Amino acid sequence: MRQFTAIVNPTAGGSTGVAALLRVARLLREAGAELETEYSRSLVHAQDLAREAGARERIVLAVGGDGIAGGIGGTLSGTGTVLGLVPAGRGNDFARALELPTDPEALARVLLDHAPRLVDTIEVESARGRAVVLGSVYAGVDALANRHANHARVLRGAASYYMGGLRAVATWRPAGYRVTVDGEEHTHRGYTVVVANSAYYGSGRIIAPEARVDDGLLEVVMIRHAPRRLFFTLMNELKSGAHVHRPEVRILRGREIRIEADRPVPFGADGEVDAVLPVTARVLPGSLSVLC
Incomplete structure (x- = not known):
């Protein structure tokens, strides 16, 4: 069963980041997955947390909007660590490009069952x-x-x-x-x-x-x-x-x-x-x- 580390931007879209994770977290744990939660103080802190979780071979869940998704995804680019998204920001555009469902049950099934897919990133x-x-x-x-x-x-x-x-x-x-x-x-x-x-x-x-x-x-x-x-x-x-x-x-x-x-x-x-x-x-x- 998969092991997840969720990194939450508490301010993304108001307080919706925490609420979005709570809905998905219950479903992941009921299915038998292990989930730990970390709250970021800044984007740099979120990136540090992602690297630490990746070093422990955990799947990293970026909870928030495109800022934290891009920041964590960029940090994990080239490392082999698997990224999951729990969209909870203003835009959620990369989640949209990946055709991620917004329904918590459907999203939990993606995180639990779907095979990782390799995608491109942008070096800036x-x-x-x-x-x-x-x-x-x-x-x-x-x-x-x-x-x-x-x-x-x-x-x-x-x-x-x-x-x-x-x-x-x-x-x-x-x-x-x-x-x-x-x-x-x-x-x-x-x-x-x-x-x-x-x-x-x-x-x-x-x-x-x-x-x-x-x-x-x-x-x-x-x-x-x-x-x-x-x-x-x-x-x-x-x-x-x-x-x-x-x-x-x-x-x-x-x-x-x-x-x-x-x-x-x-x-x-x-x-x-x-x-x-x-x-x-x-x-x-x-x-x-x-x-x-």
């Missing part, structure tokens, strides 16, 4: 150093939107990201980007550049419909300058992925992508990294073992 290098994340790296207006969403005190989930996007777009001025994909340089002026391992970001918005977590490639989505009214329309089209058909959107694929800009442009990754370009993202194929 910038002036702040090296990190490994799971879902995406985004540079431009969406990094500002994510920052606003993270500081929202009233709204949650998709609503916080949508309002954060409106606030960011209202003050954004186009940036000149230089995007190098596997050694080939592309210039771009506009709103954002997204390097996606997962199709989803921003609480279920389909930024890269063709992105797959296990194909050894990253999707590069570039949104060029357009009137603000058109950009708001495009934001709505992210719900279905229809934005990719617009002439203002260009999509490339590659294994190593470097993003630079003609002025200080913020970038983020999995909702946690908050820095300024330039940044380099590299795919790490099949580097993480996940229950999904």
Whole structure:
């Protein structure tokens, strides 16, 4: 029977992280699994706890949102330790990409019975150093939107990201980007550049419909300058992925992508990294073992 160490972000989505784990934990223990619970004081502390549990050959459960999932998943990338997710955050986008069920009983069955699957991760290098994340790296207006969403005190989930996007777009001025994909340089002026391992970001918005977590490639989505009214329309089209058909959107694929800009442009990754370009993202194929 499997042995789990659950690492909880107590603040993810309010107090829902603890509540989500309690529902799943009862089912795991009733099935005979061993489960220990650790509460993280910070993302760095959560990563330390994950490494310690992995060294004891336990399955690590990341309980929370994309921040703790990406932080723990990045730490476990390349180690052979198996990761499980108990989604309980604002976005839960990587869990969505893995098609994890939201029903506690169905999720418990995945954690108990399903074989681990190898998925890709993203190595991120910038002036702040090296990190490994799971879902995406985004540079431009969406990094500002994510920052606003993270500081929202009233709204949650998709609503916080949508309002954060409106606030960011209202003050954004186009940036000149230089995007190098596997050694080939592309210039771009506009709103954002997204390097996606997962199709989803921003609480279920389909930024890269063709992105797959296990194909050894990253999707590069570039949104060029357009009137603000058109950009708001495009934001709505992210719900279905229809934005990719617009002439203002260009999509490339590659294994190593470097993003630079003609002025200080913020970038983020999995909702946690908050820095300024330039940044380099590299795919790490099949580097993480996940229950999904």
